[in-house]
Amino acid sequence: xxxxxxxxxxxxxxxxxxxxxxxxxxxxxxxxxxxxxxxxxxxxxxxxxxxxxxxxxxxxxxxxxxx
Amino acid sequence: xxxxxxxxxxxxxxxxxxxxxxxxxxxxxxxxxxxxxxxxxxxxxxxxxxxxxxxxxxxxxxxxxxxxxxxxxxxxxxxxxxxxxxxxxxxxxxxxxxxxxxxxxxxxxxxxxxxxxxxxxxxxxxxxxxxxxxxxxxxxxxxxxxxxxxxxxxxxxxxxxxxxxxxxxxxxxxxxxxxxxxxxxxxxxxxxxxxxxxxxxxxxxxxxxxxxxxxxxxxxxxxxxxxxxxxxxxxxxxxxxxxxxxxxxxxxxxxxxxxxxxxxxxxxxxxxxxxxxxxxxxxxxxxxxxxxxxxxxxxxxxxxxxxxxxxxxxxxxxxxxxxxxxxxxxxxxxxxxxxxxxxxxxxxxxxxxxxxxxxxxxxxxxxxxxxxxxxxxxxxxxxxxxxxxxxxx
Numbered sequence: 001x002x003x004x005x006x007x008x009x010x011x012x013x014x015x016x017x018x019x020x021x022x023x024x025x026x027x028x029x030x031x032x033x034x035x036x037x038x039x040x041x042x043x044x045x046x047x048x049x050x051x052x053x054x055x056x057x058x059x060x061x062x063x064x065x066x067x
Numbered sequence: 068x069x070x071x072x073x074x075x076x077x078x079x080x081x082x083x084x085x086x087x088x089x090x091x092x093x094x095x096x097x098x099x100x101x102x103x104x105x106x107x108x109x110x111x112x113x114x115x116x117x118x119x120x121x122x123x124x125x126x127x128x129x130x131x132x133x134x135x136x137x138x139x140x141x142x143x144x145x146x147x148x149x150x151x152x153x154x155x156x157x158x159x160x161x162x163x164x165x166x167x168x169x170x171x172x173x174x175x176x177x178x179x180x181x182x183x184x185x186x187x188x189x190x191x192x193x194x195x196x197x198x199x200x201x202x203x204x205x206x207x208x209x210x211x212x213x214x215x216x217x218x219x220x221x222x223x224x225x226x227x228x229x230x231x232x233x234x235x236x237x238x239x240x241x242x243x244x245x246x247x248x249x250x251x252x253x254x255x256x257x258x259x260x261x262x263x264x265x266x267x268x269x270x271x272x273x274x275x276x277x278x279x280x281x282x283x284x285x286x287x288x289x290x291x292x293x294x295x296x297x298x299x300x301x302x303x304x305x306x307x308x309x310x311x312x313x314x315x316x317x318x319x320x321x322x323x324x325x326x327x328x329x330x331x332x333x334x335x336x337x338x339x340x341x342x343x344x345x346x347x348x349x350x351x352x353x354x355x356x357x358x359x360x361x362x363x364x365x366x367x368x369x370x371x372x373x374x375x376x377x378x379x380x381x382x383x384x385x386x387x388x389x390x391x392x393x394x395x396x397x398x399x400x401x402x403x404x405x406x407x408x409x410x411x412x413x414x415x416x417x418x419x420x421x422x423x424x425x426x427x428x429x430x431x432x433x434x435x436x437x438x439x440x441x442x443x444x445x446x447x448x449x450x451x452x453x454x455x456x457x458x459x460x
Contacts, residue, residue: 008127011112012398013360013387014444029420030396031389031440056363 001045002063003052005033009059016055020047033059070157070168071096073373076149077175077309078102080111081340081362083130085173086141088370092377098141099167101159105146106196108136112359114200115224116391120232121204128197152316154333171373174324174338175366176309178357182302186216188278190285192301194221203301209233212297214287216275218245220390222303223258227392230265237295238262239270239287250397251405251425254435257416258392265393270295308342308355323355328381330369337372339365348383349454350402358388385451398440400447401425401433401454413442422446430456 003023012031016024023044025034040048052060073089075082078100086098108130117123126132136143144161151160158166180193192203203225206213211234215222218240226236238245244255245262259269273289278300280286285300308323318332319325323344326332330345338345340362344355364384371377390397407425412434414421422442425433430453434446 008123011360012389012396012440014440014447018444018448026440028441029438031398031443056360 001040001048001065003035003038003040003048004061004063005035006059006061007032007034009057011057011059013056016051016060019051019054020044023048024051070170072167072169073098073171073173074159074167074169075100075173075175076102076159076312077177077340077342078108078143078145079104079175079177079340080130080359081177081342081366082173082175083108084363084366085175085339085370086139088367089374090139091367092370092374094370094374096170098139099144100141101144101147101149101161101167103146103148103162104196106198109197111195114197115194115221116228118197119200119204119207119225119228121207125197149312152313152318152336154316154318154336157335169335172336173369173373174313174332174336174342175340175362176312176342178306178308178341180302180306181304183304186275186278186300186302186304188280188285188300190280190300191278192299194225194301194303195306203299206299207232207234211299212236212284213299213301214239214285214295214297215301215303216240216287217303217305218242218269218271219249219303219305220246220388222301223262223392224390225301225303226262226267227265230262230267231393235297236267237270237297238267239273239275239289239295241272241274243272245269245271247405250399250403250435251407251409253409253416254397254403254423257421257437258397260417261393261395306341306357310342325353329372329378330365330382331372337369339369345382348381349385349451354386354402356386358386360387385447385454387447395437396440397435397437398443399433399435400443401431401450403433403435407432412446413439424449430454 010033023040052062109128148162149159158168213229215238229236244252246255275287277288284298287295310320324338326338326345341357347354368382387400403425407427409423412422420438422436422439424431431450436443
């Protein structure tokens with residue numbers, strides 16, 4: 001799995017950080033999303049998918065590994 | 068007439084997300100989105116900020132690109148108003164007389180800005196549509212001036228955008244503090260000082276009694292006799308829910324369409340977005356919330372209810388909104404109120420960053436922060452926990 005974020009869409013609600021704080025982080029001042037890693041460990045992947053689903057701004061894209 | 072389609076009235080943020088979420092819940096039936104507006108679906112928050120400033124291209128303002136919209140497999144009836152709803156027959160009527168039958172109806176007509184008669188000169192600006200932002204931006208120059216009537220979020224964000232571009236800005240507000248109803252006197256006062264340091268001139272506790280056009284500009288008379296002149300006038304005194312088409316439907320309207328705790332208005336009739344008033348379990352009262360994020364959360368909830376995949380519990384998402392003014396990001400989660408006690412968590416109200424909670428009867432009902440996203444998330448958790456306690460019998 002590889003993830004990308006579109007900072008220009010982010011509204012800093014922080015839902016991704018509360019969903020998976022080993023992968024998502026926020027800028028200290030603006031709260032805009034940043035990635036701690038773009039290739040999450042297997043145990044974090046379901047939470048990452050959930051974060052992408054609940055992101056109101058659709059700012060998180062999840063690229064699954066080809067089967 | 069076959070009742071197999073979900074008909075969504077209003078194709079902006081809430082309506083679009085309802086359609087998308089229905090497909091996400093594997094709802095395969097027809098979806099028809101009707102909107103009186105024929106403008107493509109644009110995102111509104113940037114219209115008073117980055118888009119108005121000219122730093123966001125048109126393409127970025129689109130909520131979805133063409134391919135993504137087409138991929139939804141919905142029918143879009145744009146530029147067509149719904150003029151009546153008949154819940155007993157499960158049909159809506161369009162302006163051209165056609166009727167659409169529905170399996171489920173979603174009311175997502177949003178709000179429109181108010182233009183009081185006394186301020187209604189032809190050149191007065193409102194801000195709701197992309198075309199409004201494009202027109203207002205023509206005045207965004209250092210040698211121009213703007214009068215803003217109404218110190219709510221749209222008024223203050225536009226004031227900040229214009230000051231940042233070097234224009235002269237006057238803000239007229241009937242209440243004693245900007246954003247008094249939205250964030251209370253202390254935080255409102257802190258925002259006032261930020262604007263004043265940036266050079267905005269406030270006229271607080273004042274009402275505009277008349278506006279006249281003169282030359283290429285406007286003259287505004289206030290209730291204390293003061294007279295302001297500027298190149299342009301923005302009226303941002305609030306908005307009204309789009310419920311006129313529900314007259315005669317038997318559906319209850321009271322500053323919004325009235326829904327139950329499940330956002331249900333009547334059998335097979337749901338509502339989402341700025342237009343809906345519903346009893347919020349955590350607020351302990353009925354609310355109507357005009358936040359971008361709440362509209363999306365409601366849309367997803369309503370889609371689950373229609374698809375039969377969720378929404379058994381009442382809709383109780385904690386409201387969240389943000390506002391960007393100058394280099395400050397204000398974030399609020401919960402239900403701030405003007406009479407709450409404000410407890411600082413970090414910094415002070417005039418610092419570059421601060422966070423605070425609103426306490427009512429000793430319980431946190433909301434958290435506010437400026438440039439302090441970490442504290443605001445911690446505060447959100449606290450608010451959720453303490454409001455849940457309050458809810459328990």
